[in-house]
Structure formats: C-alpha cells, structure tokens
Amino acid sequence: MSLETRVMDDLKIAMKAKDEAALRTLRAIKSAIIIEKTAEGASDVITEAQEVKMLQKLAKQRRDSLEIFTKQNREDLAVKEREELAIIEKFLPEQMSPEQLHKEIKAIIEQVGAKSPADMGKVMGVASKQLAGKIDGKAISDAVKQLLA
Template sequence: MLQENIDKEIKTAMLAKDNVRLRGLRAIKAAILLAKTEKGGSDTLTEDAEIKVLQRLAKQRKESAEIYKTQNREDLYQIEAEELEVIEGFLPKQLSREDVIAVVQDVISRTGATSVKDMGKVMGAANKELSGKADGKTISEVVKELLS
C-alpha cells in the first residue's frame, strides 16, 4: 500500500535530514489523506486511485514549474522540480511516445475508427489501456495524429 510506503520513506528522510525528499513525501501523504476524506471516499484507496492522485500531483508540479520558469523565478522553479522528482519516483514507468503510438494503433484497429469523428471512442479505450502508463495529453496528441 502506497501510504505505508510513504510513511516509511518519511521516517527515513527525517533521519537523513533530507528536507527536499521530505517535502515531496509530505505533499504525497497530504494528497492521499485528502483523497480518502473526499466525498464518497473510503478508508482505503485502490491502486488506480493512488496512481491518479500521484499523476495529479505531478501534473500540478509540472505546470507550476513551467510558470515559474517563464517568470524567471528560479527559486520557486527549483522547489517544484525537486518535488516532481520525488513524486515521479512513486509513479509507474511512463511509456515512450513510440509505445503509446503502438497501443493507440491497436485500439484504432479494434474499434474500427477511421476519422477524427471517432476520436472519443478511441480516447476512451486508449485511456483505459494506458491508465497510469502515459499522460492524457500525449495520448490525445497521438490519437489526433493517427486519425488525421
């Protein structure tokens, strides 16, 4: 279970006085606790739900880092980049663009999609198959490319 793993990692980071890692781990723990207490939440999260929480955190950090970079706020950019690195350490390995293309091509052939009009059908199946393995933006770009 992710939360138990995070708790152990927090203790290790505290003992090592690794403040950078500790900050990232605490962000993950807070997000997990928040997800558990949201409406309709239960005491335990499924592995898929945990991955979605981590993906949301990673996406937030990437977007913030980009904003800070464009505003020449290197200090804030560095914090976001460090936290992103810690969060990505708990995410499953992301597929390369070539692997995503291969999976999407398979989905297109199975669904019989022929044009951009079928994008919704392909996106639904591709998102299910690639859940946690690729981000939605990449999947969407590949689907558009292949259906155009």
C-alpha cells in the same frame, strides 16, 4: 506494500537526512492520501488505481507549475517543482515510451474503427481506460491527434 506505508518509511528517512525537498513532497503525498481516504463516500482503503490517479494528479500539478515558472523566468521556483516532480515519479509505475504509446494507440484506432480526427472522442475514451497509470493523459491526446491527422 501500500503507497501510504512506502511514503511513511521514506518520510522517516527524509527527516533523518534533513532532506527538505523530500520532506515537502512526501508530506504533500501523505496529505493527498488522507484527503482521498476521508473524502465523502470513500472507504478507509485506497485502491492501487486510486493511488496512481492521485500521484498522476500531483505530478501534473508540478509539471504545469514548472511550465509556468519556466516561462516567467522564475528558476528559483522551477527548481522546487523539478525536485518534487522527481520524487513523485518514483512512486508512479514505469511510464510507457513514445514508441509503445504509438503502437497501443494504433491498435485502439483499428479496434474502434476510427478514420478521422472527428473520431478522436471514441479513441480517447478507450485509450484513457486502457492506458490509465501508464502514461499521462496529455501524451495520449497528443498521440491520438497525431495518428488521426
């Protein structure tokens, strides 16, 4: 079942339940799908990789906003971001645990022969491709920095 179909089904359920947070979030996802489909040079079909990338972008936006609102003591706005983030994460594939991430990064470091923080670019290039959709890019970056230091 495509992401668009799942979102539309959940949107109907949210409308019947009058769930404002779900409606707000599902409409944002639907909007992102439409933008992705109608982008210049795009085909009418979105691949699963594109769907995951789009959802990760939406989740990252929510995390960044949540961090800002928390720092500014705007709990009213932070609550909305938490609600939306939780709903977006339901559509993302299961994320890797920190232990799994460290194991994968160690294997990639050995594979590319990285020895110092100067080799971070080599590791990040391979890691970003291999782990796309499985974990956030910032978590990958943090793990690479930690293991190369």
